[in-house]
Amino acid sequence: MTIRLSPVLQTRIYAQLQQVYPNEGGGFLLGSVEGGGMVVVETRPVENVFAAEQQHHRYAMTSHDWARLEDEADARGLALLGYYHSHPDSPPIPSAYDREHALPNFVYVIVGVQNGQAVETRAWQLGQDRSTFDELTLLIE
Amino acid sequence: MTSIKIPTPLRPYTANQSEVTVTGTTVGEALADLVAQFPDLRPHLFNGAELRDFVNVFLGEEDIRFLYGVDTPLDPNARLRIVPAIAGGKNEDSSGPERNVDHSALRINQVFIIGLLVLAFVLDAPALAAFVAAVMLIGAARPGAELFKLVYWGILRPAGIVRPDVIPDNPEPHRFAQGLGGIFAGLGALALFAGASAIGWALTWLVVALASLNLFFGWCAGCNVYYLLNRLGAPGFNRQRVKARQ
Numbered sequence: 001m002t003i004r005l006s007p008v009l010q011t012r013i014y015a016q017l018q019q020v021y022p023n024e025g026g027g028f029l030l031g032s033v034e035g036g037g038m039v040v041v042e043t044r045p046v047e048n049v050f051a052a053e054q055q056h057h058r059y060a061m062t063s064h065d066w067a068r069l070e071d072e073a074d075a076r077g078l079a080l081l082g083y084y085h086s087h088p089d090s091p092p093i094p095s096a097y098d099r100e101h102a103l104p105n106f107v108y109v110i111v112g113v114q115n116g117q118a119v120e121t122r123a124w125q126l127g128q129d130r131s132t133f134d135e136l137t138l139l140i141e
Numbered sequence: 142m143t144s145i146k147i148p149t150p151l152r153p154y155t156a157n158q159s160e161v162t163v164t165g166t167t168v169g170e171a172l173a174d175l176v177a178q179f180p181d182l183r184p185h186l187f188n189g190a191e192l193r194d195f196v197n198v199f200l201g202e203e204d205i206r207f208l209y210g211v212d213t214p215l216d217p218n219a220r221l222r223i224v225p226a227i228a229g230g231k232n233e234d235s236s237g238p239e240r241n242v243d244h245s246a247l248r249i250n251q252v253f254i255i256g257l258l259v260l261a262f263v264l265d266a267p268a269l270a271a272f273v274a275a276v277m278l279i280g281a282a283r284p285g286a287e288l289f290k291l292v293y294w295g296i297l298r299p300a301g302i303v304r305p306d307v308i309p310d311n312p313e314p315h316r317f318a319q320g321l322g323g324i325f326a327g328l329g330a331l332a333l334f335a336g337a338s339a340i341g342w343a344l345t346w347l348v349v350a351l352a353s354l355n356l357f358f359g360w361c362a363g364c365n366v367y368y369l370l371n372r373l374g375a376p377g378f379n380r381q382r383v384k385a386r387q
Contacts, residue, residue, distance in 0.1 A: 022243070022307045024230060050228070058230040063197050063204065066224050070149060074159060080149040083227055089241065089307060090231035101195050101228045104185060106150035108229070116304055130184070 002037040002137040003081070003107055003123050005029075009043050010140055013111060014118035016045050017086040021116045023055035024048060026085030028069045029107060030078045038081050038107065044069055046083075058097075059085040082107025082123075089114055092122040094133040102126040107136065143171045143215050146222040154181040168198060169211030171221060186223070195226040242310035245303050246290045250280075250319070251356040253289035258326065258349050262342055267333035270345050274330050277323030281316055311380040318355075318363020322348050 017025045027045040031038055046065045050058040061083075073080045083106075087093075092110035094102070102108060104126045112120040123136040142162045147155050155161050161178070165171035172192075176183040186196050198205045199222045205213045215221075254273055261269035280287030297303040329344030355361045370378040 019301075022241070022305050026229065050230075058228070060226070060228040063199065063224040063226065066148070066227060067199075067222065070224075073149070083229075085229045087231035089309075093232075095230060095232035097232075098229045101226065103148075103150040103195075103225050105153050110229075115306065115308065 001125065002139055003109075004037060004039045004139045004141060005109075005121075006040070007140055009040055010121060013043055013084055013109075013121075017111050017113050017118055018116055020048070020055075021086070021113050022088045024050075024057065024059040024086050024088060026059045026061065026083055028065075028083050029081045029109060030069070030073050031081045032079060033081075038079075040081060041078060043084070056088060082109060084109035084111060086111045086113045086118070092120050094124050099126065099130075099133060102130075102133070104128055104130070108133070109138070142217070143219045143221060145171065145175055146220070148223050148225050150225070151182060151185055151223070154185070155179050166215055167211065168200065168205050168213045168215060168221065171215060171219075172198070172211065195228070197224045197226055198222070199224060241307045242312050242315065244306040244308060244310070245298070246293045247315055248306075248356055249293040249297060249303060250287065250289040251352045253292070254322070254326075254352045255349050255356065258345050262345060267330055267341070270326065270333060270341075271330035274323055274326035277319055277326055281320030281323050284312070284316060287319075309383045311383055313380050314364035314367035315361065317367045317378075318361050321363040321366065322351060 013027070016027070019025070025045070025048055027043055029040045030042040030044065031040040033039075046061045046069075048055050048059050049062050050060045066080075070080050072078075085108075087095075087110055090112065092112040094108060094110065098108065098110075106125070108124045108126075110122055110124065111118050121138060121140070123138040124133045125136055126132075127134055143165060145161050145163055147159055147161060149159075152159060156179075161175060163171045163174040163178070165174050172186070176186065186193060192198070192211070200208060200213060200215070200219060205211070254277065257273045258270060261267070261273065276288045280290065293303060298305060325344050326348045329341045329348070331341075332338075332344065333341030335341075351362045367378055367380075368382055371381060
C-alpha cells in the first residue's frame with residue numbers, strides 16, 4: 001500500500017510541527033483512494049487538547065474535531081484518510097500508546113522533530129488483528 | 142428506525158456505507174443490531190462485551206457516557222454517531238523518563254544576569270545587584286520561581302521571539318550553578334552595602350564572567366563543580382553527565 005503526499009503539503013506539516021515544538025502537534029489528512037494507493041489532498045491542523053504539561057509527549061484531538069472534518073470530507077467526496085502527529089526528539093515510529101489508540105484502515109503519519117527541525121516522515125497502518133503497525137510506502141511527490 | 146453514522150476507517154466493514162439503519166430501543170440494542178448485521182465491526186468496537194475506550198458514541202451532540210451509557214433510550218428516529226477518540230504520543234525512553242533541558246531558557250537567564258549586573262555596576266546601584274542575587278537564589282531554591290526564565294516561558298517562547306533548544310541534559314547541575322552564582326552575587330551585594338566596594342564589584346564581575354563563559358562558550362563552571370562532586374561521591378550530587386544522543 002502506498003500513500004502520496006506532495007512536497008508542498010509536507011512543508012506545511014513541517015512548519016506547523018516545528019512551530020509547536022517541543023510539544024506534540026497534529027492534524028487530519030484528507031484525500032482519496034485511487035487504485036491500490038492513497039493520495040493526500042489536504043492537511044488540516046488540529047489543536048492538541050491534551051493537558052498542557054503533557055503535550056511534550058502526548059497529542060489528542062476532540063470528538064468534535066473528528067466529526068467536523070469527517071462531515072466536511074463526506075460532503076466534498078473526500079475521505080478522512082488518517083492523521084499526522086509529531087514525536088519531538090524521538091523517532092517517527094508508533095509507540096505502544098499510539099497502537100492502543102489506533103484504528104485499522106487509517107493512516108498514521110508520524111514526523112520526527114529533532115531540536116526543533118522536522119527531519120523524517122513515516123507512514124503506518126494498524127494490522128487487521130490490531131497486534132502490529134505496518135509501515136506504508138510514503139511517496140513525497 | 143435509528144441511523145448510525147460510521148467513522149471512515151470502519152466503513153470497509155459496512156460495505157462502505159457511511160450510514161447504517163438499525164433497530165433497538167436503547168443505544169446498546171442498536172449497537173448489538175449493528176454488529177449483528179456487520180460482524181467484522183465487532184472487534185474494532187468492542188473488547189469482549191465492553192465498548193473499546195477510544196470508541197465514542199454520540200446521540201445527537203451528546204456523548205452517551207454523559208447520558209445513560211448503553212442504556213440510553215432511543216427515540217424512533219434517533220441519530221447515533223460513532224466517533225473514534227484520536228490520541229497519540231511518543232515512546233518514553235525505556236531506560237527511564239527522558240531528561241531534557243531547554244538551553245534557550247538558560248541563555249535568557251544568563252542574558253538577564255549579565256545585563257542587570259553590568260547595569261548595576263554602571264549605575265553604581267548595589268540594590269540592583271542585590272535584586273539579581275535574590276532572583277538567582279530564589280530560582281535555585283525553587284525551580285518554578287525563576288523570574289528571568291518565566292519571562293522566557295511566559296513571553297519570549299510563546300511569542301516565537303526565542304526558539305526552544307531542548308537537548309538531553311540534567312537540570313540539577315544548572316540549578317546548582319545558579320545557586321553558586323547567586324551566593325557569589327549575594328556576597329558581593331552584602332560587601333557593597335557594607336562599603337567594601339572593591340570586593341563587592343569583584344564578586345559581581347566574577348558572576349558576570351562565569352555567566353558570559355556559559356552564554357558565549359557553553360562552558361558552565363558550576364556544572365563542572367557539580368560533576369566533580371559527583372565523581373568524588375558527594376552526597377546529593379548523583380547525576381552523571383548525559384551523553385549526547387545519536
